[in-house]
């Protein structure tokens with residue numbers, strides 16, 4: 001590379017907004033809701049690593065803040081199945097479970113087709129953990 005090209009490349013790297021720098025923190029909100037009892041929602045802020053899985057953000061939240069705990073079981077085919085949130089567990093005989101929904105920054109609500117071990121949140125997703133029936 002010629003000195004001129006080299007200094008141009010260096011300048012590009014130093015310019016604000018230069019590409020290729022990813023913040024390692026993707027902020028997300030976790031909202032706990034209950035469609036069965038209509039208990040008040042609870043909202044928490046946390047983050048996942050760049051391209052990190054939701055489960056990582058949930059663990060970080062559980063470890064850093066009182067008021068949010070969860071447990072999961074390990075399914076042989078699909079990985080972590082969210083079993084309980086804040087002590088309330090889904091129950092096959094009552095046909096209740098923790099549903100995973102995501103409200104996107106444009107307010108659209110999606111129902112991911114994977115669980116907490118596979119979903120990769122985007123910045124400013126609101127992850128809705130909703131106690132529901134099936």
Ligand code: B12
Pocket residue numbers: 075077078079080081082083092097098099100101111112113114115116118134
């Ligand atoms: C029935 C069913 C459910 C029921 C299971 C309870 C019950 N007793 O019926 C309920 C409603 C709870 C459920 C929930 C979810 N499900 Co579901 N479910 C199914 C379905 C239609 C059949 C499973 C089944 O009965 N298999 C037959 C039995 C004999 O086999 P089994 O191994 O014992 O089945 C168990 C597992 O499948 C497990 N299970 C069911 N769903 C999920 C999801 C995840 C992430 C995990 C880890 C385990 C798991 O529960 C079954 C009963 O114990 C499958 C699709 C299919 N046709 O296979 C999707 C399927 C397994 N579910 C799926 C998903 C995404 C979910 C949810 C994440 C949806 C959501 N956004 O909320 C949630 C799980 C959230 C959580 N708490 O972690 C995906 C998993 C794909 C993936 N790679 O992760 C599938 C493949 C459907 C799809 N979208 O393609 N599900």
